[in-house]
Amino acid sequence: MMNIEKIRGDFPVLHQELYGKPLVYLDNAATTQKPQCVIDTVRHYYEKDNSNIHRGVHALSERATAAYEASRETIRAFFNAKSSKEVIFTRGTTESINLIASSWGGANIGKGDEILITHMEHHSNIVPWQMLCERTGAVLKVIPMNDAGELDMDAFASLLSERTKLLGVVHMSNALGSINPIETMIQQAHVVGAKVLVDGAQAAAHIAVDVQALDVDFYVTSAHKMYGPTGVGVLIAKQALLEAMPPYQGGGDMILMVTFEKTQYNDLPHKFEAGTPNIAGVIGFGEAIKYIQSIGLHAIAEREKTLLDYASKQAQAFEGLKQIGTAKEKACVLSFVLDGVHPHDLGTILDREAVAIRAGHHCAMPVMQFYKVPATARASFSIYNTEAEVDALFAALAKARDMFA
Amino acid sequence: MFSLGDLYQQVIIDHTKSPRNFGKLDPCNHDAEGYNPLCGDQLHVYVQVNDSNIIENIKFEGQGCSISTASASLMTESLKGKSLADFEILFDAFHDMATADLSDAPDEEVLGKLAVLAGVKEFPSRIKCATLCWHTLKSAIDDAAEPARTE
Numbered sequence: 001m002m003n004i005e006k007i008r009g010d011f012p013v014l015h016q017e018l019y020g021k022p023l024v025y026l027d028n029a030a031t032t033q034k035p036q037c038v039i040d041t042v043r044h045y046y047e048k049d050n051s052n053i054h055r056g057v058h059a060l061s062e063r064a065t066a067a068y069e070a071s072r073e074t075i076r077a078f079f080n081a082k083s084s085k086e087v088i089f090t091r092g093t094t095e096s097i098n099l100i101a102s103s104w105g106g107a108n109i110g111k112g113d114e115i116l117i118t119h120m121e122h123h124s125n126i127v128p129w130q131m132l133c134e135r136t137g138a139v140l141k142v143i144p145m146n147d148a149g150e151l152d153m154d155a156f157a158s159l160l161s162e163r164t165k166l167l168g169v170v171h172m173s174n175a176l177g178s179i180n181p182i183e184t185m186i187q188q189a190h191v192v193g194a195k196v197l198v199d200g201a202q203a204a205a206h207i208a209v210d211v212q213a214l215d216v217d218f219y220v221t222s223a224h225k226m227y228g229p230t231g232v233g234v235l236i237a238k239q240a241l242l243e244a245m246p247p248y249q250g251g252g253d254m255i256l257m258v259t260f261e262k263t264q265y266n267d268l269p270h271k272f273e274a275g276t277p278n279i280a281g282v283i284g285f286g287e288a289i290k291y292i293q294s295i296g297l298h299a300i301a302e303r304e305k306t307l308l309d310y311a312s313k314q315a316q317a318f319e320g321l322k323q324i325g326t327a328k329e330k331a332c333v334l335s336f337v338l339d340g341v342h343p344h345d346l347g348t349i350l351d352r353e354a355v356a357i358r359a360g361h362h363c364a365m366p367v368m369q370f371y372k373v374p375a376t377a378r379a380s381f382s383i384y385n386t387e388a389e390v391d392a393l394f395a396a397l398a399k400a401r402d403m404f405a
Numbered sequence: 406m407f408s409l410g411d412l413y414q415q416v417i418i419d420h421t422k423s424p425r426n427f428g429k430l431d432p433c434n435h436d437a438e439g440y441n442p443l444c445g446d447q448l449h450v451y452v453q454v455n456d457s458n459i460i461e462n463i464k465f466e467g468q469g470c471s472i473s474t475a476s477a478s479l480m481t482e483s484l485k486g487k488s489l490a491d492f493e494i495l496f497d498a499f500h501d502m503a504t505a506d507l508s509d510a511p512d513e514e515v516l517g518k519l520a521v522l523a524g525v526k527e528f529p530s531r532i533k534c535a536t537l538c539w540h541t542l543k544s545a546i547d548d549a550a551e552p553a554r555t556e
Protein backbone atom coordinates (compact mmCIF):
# COMPACT_ATOMS: atom_id res chain seq x y z
CA MET A 1 0.00 0.00 0.00
CA MET A 2 1.18 3.45 -0.87
CA ASN A 3 1.21 6.11 1.79
CA ILE A 4 -0.63 8.92 -0.02
CA GLU A 5 -0.27 11.38 2.84
CA LYS A 6 3.48 10.94 2.82
CA ILE A 7 3.58 11.34 -0.94
CA ARG A 8 1.46 14.49 -0.75
CA GLY A 9 3.96 15.79 1.77
CA ASP A 10 6.65 15.51 -0.90
CA PHE A 11 4.90 18.07 -3.15
CA PRO A 12 4.98 21.58 -1.66
CA VAL A 13 2.75 23.15 -4.31
CA LEU A 14 -0.21 21.01 -3.27
CA HIS A 15 -0.42 22.66 0.10
CA GLN A 16 -2.09 25.92 -0.77
CA GLU A 17 -5.54 27.42 -0.96
CA LEU A 18 -7.19 29.13 -3.90
CA TYR A 19 -10.19 31.35 -3.27
CA GLY A 20 -10.17 30.07 0.32
CA LYS A 21 -10.43 26.41 -0.68
CA PRO A 22 -7.71 23.75 -0.77
CA LEU A 23 -6.16 23.31 -4.21
CA VAL A 24 -7.27 20.17 -6.07
CA TYR A 25 -4.79 19.70 -8.89
CA LEU A 26 -6.22 17.47 -11.60
CA ASP A 27 -4.28 18.70 -14.61
CA ASN A 28 -1.48 16.18 -14.38
CA ALA A 29 -1.59 15.19 -18.03
CA ALA A 30 -0.58 18.77 -18.87
CA THR A 31 2.24 18.71 -16.37
CA THR A 32 2.81 17.06 -13.02
CA GLN A 33 3.86 18.85 -9.88
CA LYS A 34 7.45 18.57 -8.65
CA PRO A 35 8.52 16.82 -5.46
CA GLN A 36 10.80 18.58 -2.98
CA CYS A 37 13.74 16.34 -3.94
CA VAL A 38 13.62 17.58 -7.55
CA ILE A 39 13.31 21.20 -6.45
CA ASP A 40 16.22 20.72 -4.04
CA THR A 41 18.38 19.06 -6.68
CA VAL A 42 17.88 21.88 -9.16
CA ARG A 43 18.52 24.40 -6.42
CA HIS A 44 21.62 22.58 -5.25
CA TYR A 45 22.98 22.61 -8.78
CA TYR A 46 22.53 26.38 -9.06
CA GLU A 47 23.81 27.03 -5.54
CA LYS A 48 26.84 24.75 -5.58
CA ASP A 49 27.72 23.30 -8.97
CA ASN A 50 26.58 25.73 -11.65
CA SER A 51 28.98 25.77 -14.59
CA ASN A 52 29.11 24.58 -18.16
CA ILE A 53 29.60 20.91 -18.89
CA HIS A 54 31.94 18.87 -21.06
CA ARG A 55 34.43 21.70 -21.39
CA GLY A 56 35.89 23.01 -18.16
CA VAL A 57 38.64 21.34 -16.21
CA HIS A 58 37.74 23.14 -13.02
CA ALA A 59 35.95 21.52 -10.11
CA LEU A 60 32.52 22.98 -10.70
CA SER A 61 32.48 21.96 -14.33
CA GLU A 62 33.56 18.49 -13.40
CA ARG A 63 30.84 18.19 -10.78
CA ALA A 64 28.21 19.53 -13.18
CA THR A 65 29.35 17.18 -15.93
CA ALA A 66 29.32 14.22 -13.56
CA ALA A 67 25.79 15.04 -12.36
CA TYR A 68 24.58 15.53 -15.93
CA GLU A 69 26.03 12.23 -17.10
CA ALA A 70 24.79 10.45 -13.97
CA SER A 71 21.29 11.53 -14.97
CA ARG A 72 21.81 10.01 -18.38
CA GLU A 73 22.72 6.73 -16.73
CA THR A 74 19.68 6.89 -14.41
CA ILE A 75 17.43 7.44 -17.40
CA ARG A 76 19.13 4.73 -19.42
CA ALA A 77 18.54 2.24 -16.62
CA PHE A 78 14.92 3.36 -16.13
CA PHE A 79 14.08 2.63 -19.77
CA ASN A 80 16.58 -0.24 -20.00
CA ALA A 81 18.36 1.20 -23.01
CA LYS A 82 21.38 -0.83 -24.05
CA SER A 83 23.84 2.00 -23.73
CA SER A 84 23.92 5.59 -22.53
CA LYS A 85 24.92 6.45 -26.11
CA GLU A 86 21.28 5.79 -26.95
CA VAL A 87 20.01 8.44 -24.54
CA ILE A 88 19.79 11.89 -26.14
CA PHE A 89 18.62 14.85 -24.09
CA THR A 90 16.27 17.27 -25.82
CA ARG A 91 13.86 20.03 -24.88
CA GLY A 92 11.07 17.47 -24.61
CA THR A 93 8.86 15.16 -26.58
CA THR A 94 8.18 17.78 -29.23
CA GLU A 95 11.82 18.40 -29.95
CA SER A 96 12.60 14.68 -29.87
CA ILE A 97 10.01 14.02 -32.57
CA ASN A 98 11.17 16.96 -34.65
CA LEU A 99 14.71 15.67 -34.37
CA ILE A 100 13.66 12.28 -35.71
CA ALA A 101 11.52 13.74 -38.49
CA SER A 102 14.25 16.11 -39.56
CA SER A 103 17.33 13.93 -39.19
CA TRP A 104 16.13 10.36 -39.69
CA GLY A 105 13.20 11.41 -41.86
CA GLY A 106 15.33 13.67 -44.04
CA ALA A 107 17.76 10.82 -44.70
CA ASN A 108 15.30 7.96 -45.06
CA ILE A 109 11.99 9.24 -46.39
CA GLY A 110 11.32 9.87 -50.04
CA LYS A 111 8.50 10.39 -52.49
CA GLY A 112 5.78 7.77 -52.23
CA ASP A 113 6.97 6.44 -48.88
CA GLU A 114 4.31 6.17 -46.22
CA ILE A 115 4.34 7.38 -42.64
CA LEU A 116 1.68 5.77 -40.51
CA ILE A 117 0.33 7.47 -37.41
CA THR A 118 -2.86 7.04 -35.39
CA HIS A 119 -6.02 9.10 -35.07
CA MET A 120 -5.22 9.87 -31.42
CA GLU A 121 -1.79 11.47 -31.82
CA HIS A 122 -0.85 14.69 -30.09
CA HIS A 123 -0.17 17.49 -32.60
CA SER A 124 3.53 17.01 -31.90
CA ASN A 125 3.35 13.59 -33.55
CA ILE A 126 1.30 14.84 -36.51
CA VAL A 127 2.69 18.17 -37.63
CA PRO A 128 6.40 17.23 -37.95
CA TRP A 129 5.35 14.34 -40.23
CA GLN A 130 3.08 16.55 -42.30
CA MET A 131 5.99 18.94 -42.71
CA LEU A 132 8.25 16.07 -43.74
CA CYS A 133 5.66 14.77 -46.21
CA GLU A 134 5.38 18.24 -47.70
CA ARG A 135 9.16 18.41 -48.16
CA THR A 136 9.59 14.91 -49.57
CA GLY A 137 6.34 13.89 -51.25
CA ALA A 138 5.79 11.10 -48.75
CA VAL A 139 2.24 10.22 -47.72
CA LEU A 140 0.76 10.41 -44.23
CA LYS A 141 -1.65 7.58 -43.36
CA VAL A 142 -3.80 7.38 -40.27
CA ILE A 143 -4.88 4.32 -38.27
CA PRO A 144 -8.54 4.80 -37.31
CA MET A 145 -10.03 4.22 -33.88
CA ASN A 146 -13.40 3.10 -32.53
CA ASP A 147 -15.88 5.01 -30.37
CA ALA A 148 -14.24 3.81 -27.19
CA GLY A 149 -10.94 5.33 -28.29
CA GLU A 150 -9.18 2.08 -29.17
CA LEU A 151 -7.14 1.64 -32.31
CA ASP A 152 -8.63 -0.47 -35.08
CA MET A 153 -6.02 -3.19 -35.23
CA ASP A 154 -7.44 -4.79 -38.38
CA ALA A 155 -7.22 -1.47 -40.17
CA PHE A 156 -3.68 -1.10 -38.84
CA ALA A 157 -2.70 -4.46 -40.30
CA SER A 158 -4.15 -3.59 -43.68
CA LEU A 159 -2.49 -0.16 -43.74
CA LEU A 160 0.95 -1.70 -43.22
CA SER A 161 2.89 -2.40 -46.40
CA GLU A 162 6.40 -2.27 -47.81
CA ARG A 163 5.76 1.41 -48.43
CA THR A 164 5.41 2.02 -44.68
CA LYS A 165 8.70 3.48 -43.51
CA LEU A 166 7.68 4.68 -40.08
CA LEU A 167 4.95 3.96 -37.57
CA GLY A 168 4.40 6.76 -35.07
CA VAL A 169 2.14 5.82 -32.19
CA VAL A 170 1.28 7.40 -28.88
CA HIS A 171 1.83 4.97 -25.99
CA MET A 172 -0.90 6.57 -23.90
CA SER A 173 -3.27 9.19 -25.30
CA ASN A 174 -3.36 12.49 -23.43
CA ALA A 175 -6.87 13.27 -24.69
CA LEU A 176 -8.44 9.87 -23.99
CA GLY A 177 -6.19 7.98 -21.63
CA SER A 178 -6.14 4.99 -24.00
CA ILE A 179 -3.07 2.78 -23.71
CA ASN A 180 -2.13 1.38 -27.09
CA PRO A 181 -0.83 -2.17 -27.66
CA ILE A 182 2.59 -0.95 -28.74
CA GLU A 183 4.29 -4.29 -28.29
CA THR A 184 2.29 -6.03 -31.02
CA MET A 185 2.27 -2.92 -33.16
CA ILE A 186 6.06 -2.76 -33.08
CA GLN A 187 6.30 -6.43 -34.05
CA GLN A 188 3.87 -6.01 -36.92
CA ALA A 189 5.56 -2.88 -38.19
CA HIS A 190 8.94 -4.57 -38.11
CA VAL A 191 7.63 -7.38 -40.30
CA VAL A 192 7.25 -4.91 -43.18
CA GLY A 193 10.55 -3.23 -42.34
CA ALA A 194 9.12 -0.04 -40.86
CA LYS A 195 10.77 1.77 -37.97
CA VAL A 196 8.65 2.60 -34.95
CA LEU A 197 8.49 5.78 -32.90
CA VAL A 198 6.55 5.64 -29.65
CA ASP A 199 5.42 8.90 -28.03
CA GLY A 200 5.75 8.19 -24.34
CA ALA A 201 4.99 11.71 -23.08
CA GLN A 202 1.99 10.49 -21.10
CA ALA A 203 2.91 6.88 -20.53
CA ALA A 204 6.37 7.08 -19.03
CA ALA A 205 5.23 8.18 -15.57
CA HIS A 206 2.62 5.44 -15.36
CA ILE A 207 3.79 2.36 -17.28
CA ALA A 208 7.11 0.53 -17.08
CA VAL A 209 8.95 0.76 -20.39
CA ASP A 210 11.74 -1.59 -21.44
CA VAL A 211 12.96 -0.35 -24.81
CA GLN A 212 15.00 -3.51 -25.45
CA ALA A 213 12.15 -5.89 -24.68
CA LEU A 214 9.85 -3.77 -26.84
CA ASP A 215 12.49 -3.60 -29.57
CA VAL A 216 11.29 -0.03 -30.18
CA ASP A 217 13.37 2.08 -32.54
CA PHE A 218 12.60 5.50 -31.04
CA TYR A 219 11.02 6.20 -27.64
CA VAL A 220 10.48 9.82 -26.62
CA THR A 221 9.19 11.56 -23.52
CA SER A 222 9.23 14.78 -21.47
CA ALA A 223 10.55 15.19 -17.93
CA HIS A 224 7.82 17.58 -16.86
CA LYS A 225 5.13 14.94 -17.08
CA MET A 226 7.17 12.69 -14.80
CA TYR A 227 7.67 15.06 -11.83
CA GLY A 228 10.71 16.65 -13.45
CA PRO A 229 11.43 20.15 -14.77
CA THR A 230 9.90 21.66 -17.91
CA GLY A 231 11.88 22.14 -21.08
CA VAL A 232 13.79 18.88 -20.92
CA GLY A 233 13.10 15.47 -22.31
CA VAL A 234 14.71 12.53 -23.97
CA LEU A 235 15.01 10.62 -27.19
CA ILE A 236 15.99 7.01 -26.75
CA ALA A 237 16.92 5.29 -29.98
CA LYS A 238 18.82 2.29 -31.22
CA GLN A 239 22.48 3.08 -31.52
CA ALA A 240 22.79 1.87 -35.10
CA LEU A 241 20.03 4.23 -36.18
CA LEU A 242 21.57 7.17 -34.38
CA GLU A 243 25.02 6.42 -35.83
CA ALA A 244 23.59 6.52 -39.32
CA MET A 245 21.54 9.67 -38.81
CA PRO A 246 22.95 13.09 -39.71
CA PRO A 247 23.14 15.66 -36.89
CA TYR A 248 20.01 17.66 -36.16
CA GLN A 249 21.60 20.94 -35.13
CA GLY A 250 25.16 22.11 -35.50
CA GLY A 251 27.17 23.92 -32.87
CA GLY A 252 29.22 23.38 -29.77
CA ASP A 253 29.46 20.03 -28.01
CA MET A 254 28.40 18.06 -31.08
CA ILE A 255 31.81 18.28 -32.77
CA LEU A 256 35.20 16.67 -32.44
CA MET A 257 37.10 18.87 -34.83
CA VAL A 258 36.11 21.95 -36.77
CA THR A 259 37.98 23.62 -39.61
CA PHE A 260 36.45 25.86 -42.23
CA GLU A 261 36.77 23.00 -44.69
CA LYS A 262 35.15 20.29 -42.66
CA THR A 263 33.71 19.33 -39.32
CA GLN A 264 34.05 15.96 -37.71
CA TYR A 265 31.07 15.17 -35.55
CA ASN A 266 31.30 14.05 -31.98
CA ASP A 267 30.35 10.56 -30.83
CA LEU A 268 26.93 9.62 -29.54
CA PRO A 269 25.12 10.89 -27.63
CA HIS A 270 26.84 14.28 -27.98
CA LYS A 271 26.36 14.36 -31.75
CA PHE A 272 22.70 15.22 -31.10
CA GLU A 273 23.23 17.62 -28.21
CA ALA A 274 24.46 20.80 -29.83
CA GLY A 275 24.93 23.81 -27.60
CA THR A 276 24.71 24.23 -23.84
CA PRO A 277 21.84 22.03 -22.76
CA ASN A 278 19.33 22.48 -19.95
CA ILE A 279 21.85 21.23 -17.41
CA ALA A 280 19.76 21.89 -14.30
CA GLY A 281 16.77 20.38 -16.08
CA VAL A 282 18.59 17.19 -16.96
CA ILE A 283 19.90 16.82 -13.42
CA GLY A 284 16.40 17.43 -12.06
CA PHE A 285 15.04 14.89 -14.55
CA GLY A 286 17.38 12.25 -13.15
CA GLU A 287 16.19 13.01 -9.63
CA ALA A 288 12.55 12.78 -10.75
CA ILE A 289 13.21 9.32 -12.17
CA LYS A 290 14.77 8.28 -8.87
CA TYR A 291 11.67 9.56 -7.12
CA ILE A 292 9.46 7.39 -9.34
CA GLN A 293 11.74 4.43 -8.68
CA SER A 294 11.52 5.01 -4.94
CA ILE A 295 7.75 4.48 -5.10
CA GLY A 296 7.83 1.91 -7.89
CA LEU A 297 5.90 1.98 -11.17
CA HIS A 298 3.97 -1.09 -10.18
CA ALA A 299 2.58 0.55 -7.04
CA ILE A 300 1.96 3.74 -8.98
CA ALA A 301 -0.03 1.97 -11.69
CA GLU A 302 -2.10 0.09 -9.13
CA ARG A 303 -2.90 3.21 -7.13
CA GLU A 304 -3.76 5.25 -10.21
CA LYS A 305 -6.07 2.52 -11.46
CA THR A 306 -7.96 2.51 -8.17
CA LEU A 307 -8.40 6.25 -8.41
CA LEU A 308 -9.49 6.20 -12.07
CA ASP A 309 -12.02 3.46 -11.31
CA TYR A 310 -13.36 5.52 -8.44
CA ALA A 311 -13.70 8.59 -10.68
CA SER A 312 -15.15 6.65 -13.63
CA LYS A 313 -17.90 5.21 -11.43
CA GLN A 314 -18.94 8.68 -10.33
CA ALA A 315 -18.76 9.87 -13.93
CA GLN A 316 -21.10 7.12 -15.06
CA ALA A 317 -23.62 8.04 -12.40
CA PHE A 318 -23.42 11.78 -13.10
CA GLU A 319 -26.44 12.95 -15.06
CA GLY A 320 -25.66 14.59 -18.38
CA LEU A 321 -21.99 13.63 -18.37
CA LYS A 322 -20.58 11.81 -21.37
CA GLN A 323 -17.13 10.30 -21.08
CA ILE A 324 -14.86 10.72 -24.08
CA GLY A 325 -12.51 7.77 -24.19
CA THR A 326 -13.61 4.54 -22.60
CA ALA A 327 -10.92 2.18 -23.82
CA LYS A 328 -10.54 -1.06 -21.88
CA GLU A 329 -6.88 -0.27 -21.43
CA LYS A 330 -6.62 3.23 -20.09
CA ALA A 331 -5.05 5.21 -17.29
CA CYS A 332 -5.32 8.43 -15.35
CA VAL A 333 -7.45 10.45 -17.75
CA LEU A 334 -11.13 11.29 -17.39
CA SER A 335 -12.13 13.27 -20.46
CA PHE A 336 -15.77 14.31 -20.76
CA VAL A 337 -18.43 16.71 -21.90
CA LEU A 338 -21.37 17.84 -19.82
CA ASP A 339 -24.79 18.57 -21.34
CA GLY A 340 -25.51 22.27 -21.46
CA VAL A 341 -22.15 23.45 -20.12
CA HIS A 342 -19.27 24.16 -22.45
CA PRO A 343 -15.92 22.72 -21.25
CA HIS A 344 -14.42 26.18 -21.17
CA ASP A 345 -17.09 27.36 -18.76
CA LEU A 346 -16.54 24.24 -16.68
CA GLY A 347 -12.86 25.11 -16.48
CA THR A 348 -13.64 28.56 -15.11
CA ILE A 349 -16.34 27.40 -12.69
CA LEU A 350 -14.21 24.55 -11.36
CA ASP A 351 -11.28 26.90 -10.96
CA ARG A 352 -13.33 28.98 -8.56
CA GLU A 353 -13.85 25.80 -6.54
CA ALA A 354 -10.04 25.46 -6.57
CA VAL A 355 -10.27 22.42 -8.85
CA ALA A 356 -7.73 22.65 -11.67
CA ILE A 357 -8.67 20.76 -14.82
CA ARG A 358 -7.93 21.27 -18.51
CA ALA A 359 -10.57 22.39 -20.96
CA GLY A 360 -9.84 22.44 -24.65
CA HIS A 361 -8.70 20.27 -27.52
CA HIS A 362 -5.65 18.92 -25.66
CA CYS A 363 -3.45 19.43 -28.73
CA ALA A 364 -5.36 16.57 -30.34
CA MET A 365 -7.83 18.31 -32.62
CA PRO A 366 -8.43 15.21 -34.78
CA VAL A 367 -9.69 13.46 -31.64
CA MET A 368 -12.18 16.30 -31.08
CA GLN A 369 -13.24 16.05 -34.73
CA PHE A 370 -13.76 12.30 -34.32
CA TYR A 371 -16.13 12.78 -31.37
CA LYS A 372 -17.67 15.88 -32.99
CA VAL A 373 -17.03 18.05 -29.95
CA PRO A 374 -15.23 21.40 -30.00
CA ALA A 375 -13.43 20.60 -26.78
CA THR A 376 -13.57 18.37 -23.74
CA ALA A 377 -13.01 18.86 -20.05
CA ARG A 378 -10.26 16.65 -18.74
CA ALA A 379 -9.39 15.65 -15.22
CA SER A 380 -6.12 13.76 -15.07
CA PHE A 381 -4.77 12.01 -12.02
CA SER A 382 -1.42 11.39 -10.44
CA ILE A 383 0.03 9.53 -7.48
CA TYR A 384 -0.75 12.33 -5.05
CA ASN A 385 -4.45 12.65 -5.84
CA THR A 386 -7.04 11.32 -3.43
CA GLU A 387 -10.60 10.04 -3.44
CA ALA A 388 -11.59 13.19 -1.55
CA GLU A 389 -10.25 15.24 -4.46
CA VAL A 390 -12.33 13.22 -6.90
CA ASP A 391 -15.34 13.97 -4.70
CA ALA A 392 -14.45 17.68 -4.83
CA LEU A 393 -14.34 17.46 -8.62
CA PHE A 394 -17.84 16.03 -8.84
CA ALA A 395 -19.21 18.44 -6.24
CA ALA A 396 -17.86 21.29 -8.37
CA LEU A 397 -19.34 19.75 -11.51
CA ALA A 398 -22.72 19.58 -9.81
CA LYS A 399 -22.43 23.31 -9.06
CA ALA A 400 -21.63 24.04 -12.68
CA ARG A 401 -24.56 21.97 -13.88
CA ASP A 402 -26.89 23.82 -11.49
CA MET A 403 -25.65 27.18 -12.69
CA PHE A 404 -26.70 26.41 -16.24
CA ALA A 405 -29.84 24.49 -15.28
CA MET B 406 -12.79 39.59 -5.40
CA PHE B 407 -15.26 39.04 -8.20
CA SER B 408 -17.42 35.99 -7.82
CA LEU B 409 -18.55 33.59 -10.51
CA GLY B 410 -21.93 35.29 -10.38
CA ASP B 411 -20.35 38.46 -11.78
CA LEU B 412 -19.28 36.54 -14.85
CA TYR B 413 -22.23 34.22 -15.27
CA GLN B 414 -25.04 36.71 -14.82
CA GLN B 415 -28.54 35.57 -15.58
CA VAL B 416 -28.58 37.60 -18.81
CA ILE B 417 -25.55 35.68 -20.01
CA ILE B 418 -26.98 32.30 -19.11
CA ASP B 419 -30.17 33.32 -20.90
CA HIS B 420 -28.35 34.35 -24.10
CA THR B 421 -26.29 31.16 -23.95
CA LYS B 422 -29.35 28.98 -23.81
CA SER B 423 -31.28 30.90 -26.45
CA PRO B 424 -28.89 32.96 -28.54
CA ARG B 425 -30.51 35.77 -30.54
CA ASN B 426 -29.90 36.16 -34.27
CA PHE B 427 -28.37 32.72 -34.45
CA GLY B 428 -27.97 31.19 -37.90
CA LYS B 429 -26.83 32.00 -41.37
CA LEU B 430 -27.79 35.30 -42.99
CA ASP B 431 -28.59 34.89 -46.64
CA PRO B 432 -28.11 37.13 -48.49
CA CYS B 433 -25.44 39.12 -46.72
CA ASN B 434 -22.74 41.39 -48.09
CA HIS B 435 -20.03 40.79 -45.49
CA ASP B 436 -19.05 37.81 -43.42
CA ALA B 437 -16.01 36.47 -41.62
CA GLU B 438 -14.84 33.58 -39.52
CA GLY B 439 -13.37 33.98 -36.08
CA TYR B 440 -11.42 31.37 -34.27
CA ASN B 441 -9.98 31.06 -30.80
CA PRO B 442 -7.42 28.26 -30.88
CA LEU B 443 -7.08 28.21 -27.10
CA CYS B 444 -10.52 26.78 -26.53
CA GLY B 445 -11.67 25.81 -29.99
CA ASP B 446 -14.36 28.49 -30.25
CA GLN B 447 -15.47 28.96 -33.82
CA LEU B 448 -17.67 31.79 -34.95
CA HIS B 449 -19.09 32.98 -38.23
CA VAL B 450 -20.57 36.46 -38.39
CA TYR B 451 -22.79 37.62 -41.26
CA VAL B 452 -23.85 41.23 -41.86
CA GLN B 453 -25.95 43.07 -44.36
CA VAL B 454 -24.89 46.72 -44.58
CA ASN B 455 -26.94 49.07 -46.74
CA ASP B 456 -25.84 52.00 -48.90
CA SER B 457 -26.19 54.42 -46.01
CA ASN B 458 -23.77 52.32 -43.94
CA ILE B 459 -26.49 51.01 -41.67
CA ILE B 460 -26.31 47.44 -40.38
CA GLU B 461 -29.64 46.21 -41.64
CA ASN B 462 -29.24 42.70 -40.41
CA ILE B 463 -26.64 40.67 -38.55
CA LYS B 464 -26.45 37.03 -37.54
CA PHE B 465 -23.91 34.58 -36.23
CA GLU B 466 -23.27 30.88 -36.16
CA GLY B 467 -20.74 28.74 -34.41
CA GLN B 468 -19.67 26.70 -31.47
CA GLY B 469 -18.42 28.29 -28.34
CA CYS B 470 -18.53 28.62 -24.63
CA SER B 471 -21.27 30.57 -22.90
CA ILE B 472 -19.23 33.76 -22.82
CA SER B 473 -18.50 33.75 -26.53
CA THR B 474 -22.05 32.73 -27.44
CA ALA B 475 -23.69 35.27 -25.16
CA SER B 476 -21.30 37.99 -26.27
CA ALA B 477 -22.09 37.35 -29.94
CA SER B 478 -25.79 37.20 -29.21
CA LEU B 479 -25.70 40.50 -27.31
CA MET B 480 -23.54 42.09 -30.00
CA THR B 481 -25.98 41.26 -32.78
CA GLU B 482 -28.85 42.57 -30.69
CA SER B 483 -27.13 45.85 -29.96
CA LEU B 484 -25.95 46.50 -33.52
CA LYS B 485 -28.99 45.78 -35.61
CA GLY B 486 -30.08 49.07 -37.14
CA LYS B 487 -26.93 50.89 -36.05
CA SER B 488 -24.47 52.65 -38.34
CA LEU B 489 -20.91 51.54 -39.00
CA ALA B 490 -19.78 54.63 -37.06
CA ASP B 491 -21.78 53.38 -34.07
CA PHE B 492 -20.10 50.02 -34.48
CA GLU B 493 -16.67 51.62 -34.22
CA ILE B 494 -17.64 53.42 -31.03
CA LEU B 495 -19.09 50.27 -29.49
CA PHE B 496 -16.11 48.19 -30.58
CA ASP B 497 -13.74 50.53 -28.76
CA ALA B 498 -15.97 50.79 -25.71
CA PHE B 499 -16.34 47.03 -25.49
CA HIS B 500 -12.63 46.46 -25.87
CA ASP B 501 -11.92 49.04 -23.17
CA MET B 502 -14.41 47.43 -20.83
CA ALA B 503 -12.97 43.93 -21.27
CA THR B 504 -9.40 45.02 -20.67
CA ALA B 505 -9.91 47.84 -18.18
CA ASP B 506 -8.57 47.99 -14.63
CA LEU B 507 -10.71 46.04 -12.22
CA SER B 508 -11.77 49.23 -10.46
CA ASP B 509 -13.03 50.96 -13.62
CA ALA B 510 -16.78 50.84 -14.03
CA PRO B 511 -18.01 50.12 -17.56
CA ASP B 512 -19.43 53.02 -19.57
CA GLU B 513 -23.03 51.87 -19.35
CA GLU B 514 -24.30 54.88 -21.22
CA VAL B 515 -22.47 53.79 -24.37
CA LEU B 516 -22.53 50.05 -23.80
CA GLY B 517 -26.06 49.53 -22.54
CA LYS B 518 -26.84 45.86 -22.08
CA LEU B 519 -23.33 44.88 -23.22
CA ALA B 520 -22.07 46.01 -19.82
CA VAL B 521 -23.15 42.67 -18.32
CA LEU B 522 -19.95 41.27 -19.81
CA ALA B 523 -17.76 43.56 -17.72
CA GLY B 524 -17.05 40.64 -15.37
CA VAL B 525 -14.69 38.99 -17.87
CA LYS B 526 -11.87 41.33 -16.98
CA GLU B 527 -11.51 39.46 -13.69
CA PHE B 528 -11.05 36.23 -15.68
CA PRO B 529 -8.04 36.88 -17.94
CA SER B 530 -8.29 33.57 -19.74
CA ARG B 531 -11.86 34.40 -20.78
CA ILE B 532 -11.43 37.90 -22.18
CA LYS B 533 -10.82 36.56 -25.66
CA CYS B 534 -14.04 34.58 -25.48
CA ALA B 535 -15.95 37.84 -25.07
CA THR B 536 -14.06 39.84 -27.68
CA LEU B 537 -13.88 37.16 -30.39
CA CYS B 538 -17.21 38.12 -32.00
CA TRP B 539 -16.27 41.80 -32.11
CA HIS B 540 -12.99 41.07 -33.85
CA THR B 541 -14.75 38.75 -36.24
CA LEU B 542 -17.28 41.39 -37.11
CA LYS B 543 -14.54 43.95 -37.56
CA SER B 544 -12.73 41.74 -40.04
CA ALA B 545 -16.00 41.13 -41.87
CA ILE B 546 -16.57 44.85 -42.19
CA ASP B 547 -12.94 45.69 -42.95
CA ASP B 548 -12.87 43.19 -45.77
CA ALA B 549 -15.71 45.16 -47.24
CA ALA B 550 -13.37 48.10 -47.64
CA GLU B 551 -11.34 46.10 -50.11
CA PRO B 552 -12.51 46.93 -53.61
CA ALA B 553 -12.61 43.32 -54.71
CA ARG B 554 -15.23 42.51 -52.13
CA THR B 555 -17.40 45.61 -52.53
CA GLU B 556 -20.72 44.85 -54.06
Ligand SMILES: Cc1ncc(COP(=O)(O)O)c(C=O)c1O
Pocket residue numbers: 029030091092093094095122124125170172173174199201202222224233363
Ligand atom coordinates in the same frame (compact mmCIF):
# COMPACT_ATOMS: atom_id res chain seq x y z
C1 LIG C 1 0.89 12.46 -25.78
C2 LIG C 1 1.72 13.69 -25.82
N1 LIG C 1 2.65 13.82 -26.77
C3 LIG C 1 3.44 14.91 -26.82
C4 LIG C 1 3.34 15.94 -25.92
C5 LIG C 1 4.25 17.13 -26.05
O1 LIG C 1 5.10 17.22 -24.98
P1 LIG C 1 6.01 18.50 -24.78
O2 LIG C 1 5.09 19.68 -24.87
O3 LIG C 1 6.60 18.32 -23.42
O4 LIG C 1 7.03 18.51 -25.86
C6 LIG C 1 2.38 15.84 -24.92
C7 LIG C 1 2.21 16.94 -23.95
O5 LIG C 1 1.22 17.63 -23.91
C8 LIG C 1 1.55 14.69 -24.87
O6 LIG C 1 0.61 14.57 -23.92
